[in-house]
Amino acid sequence: MRMSLNVSQKLGVAVLATLSVLTGCGDRSVSPTDGDRLDVVSTSTIITDWVDRVGGEAIEHQGILDPGADPHVYEPVPQDSIALENADVIFYNGYNLEPGLIKLIEGVGTGAEKVPVGEVVKPLDFEYRGQTEPDPHVWGDVENVVVMVEEIRAVLVERDPDNADTYTENATALAEELQRLDLWIERQIATIPENQRKLITTHDAFQYYASAYGLDVVGTLIGISTEEQPSAQTVQQLVENVKETGVPAIFAETTINPQLISTVAEEAGVALAEPELYSDSIGAVGSEGDSYIKMMVSNTCSIANALGGECTPFETE
Structure with missing residues (x-):
């Protein structure tokens, strides 16, 4: 049985992981204009769910993939390019989970913050055609999700400090629920x-x-x-x-x-x-x-x- 961290410990780990990613990146704070909400785009439905939970009503949020869509083979459409060009923040998984969208995101020429939230997690590897690649399915371990949720919170706070309390409260509530989920899964599999x-x-x-x-x-x-x-x-x-x-x-x-x-x-x-x-x-x-x-x-x-x-x-x- 693995040693599970409590919520405060996990959030501490998450903060350290986030700081390590942000160090050297400079000031990312670009608050939306008065009366406007931060324009956020996310790729996979899993990330969209987390961003919805953390951002709540404080952001204008669009998820690109529909429930049931496969990010591995998704082919972007023109509306995706428009959404990405207009975004203040783009959250995606990374580790080549969504190759078609990643290529599109890399080509976006605006000032959008491009955040591969899965890549704040140290990956497990797999062998493919003689090469070692990072496994993109990082959300399978709920402890990883706590770290990714903290990254989402940190980015939203830096881009929109006026709503920092909202983002932090929402992220903390989600992290506590994830902690309970993590322990619950362990107990079910043990049966x-x-x-x-x-x-x-x-x-x-x-x-x-x-x-x-x-x-x-x-x-x-x-x-x-x-x-x-x-x-x-x-x-x-x-x-x-x-x-x-x-x-x-x-x-x-x-x-x-x-x-x-x-x-x-x-x-x-x-x-x-x-x-x-x-x-x-x-x-x-x-x-x-x-x-x-x-x-x-x-x-x-x-x-x-x-x-x-x-x-x-x-x-x-």
């Missing part, structure tokens, strides 16, 4: 029999989650990016892997067509867990995963229940 704490998913998006909460990712249909297309040989190899590991269930994901992973489950003679896992996007409004916290709760219950454990309700307060 799974040790020999069944093995995760097989459609794509390799759960390394941080598995590392943080005591699971092993023993197989995936495709790698980090959903742009990859598995061969028939890859599918058959995963079928054999599922049989060898003896897992009772494997997992589909909401942003990826489940047809191939369903075939793997059928041929291996195991269950395809329900509900599907939220990987790169939160769910549609009204779904079980329509916020970051709710998607993590849904994922954890799906994993715990399917692998022989139990899931108790998560209390938000």
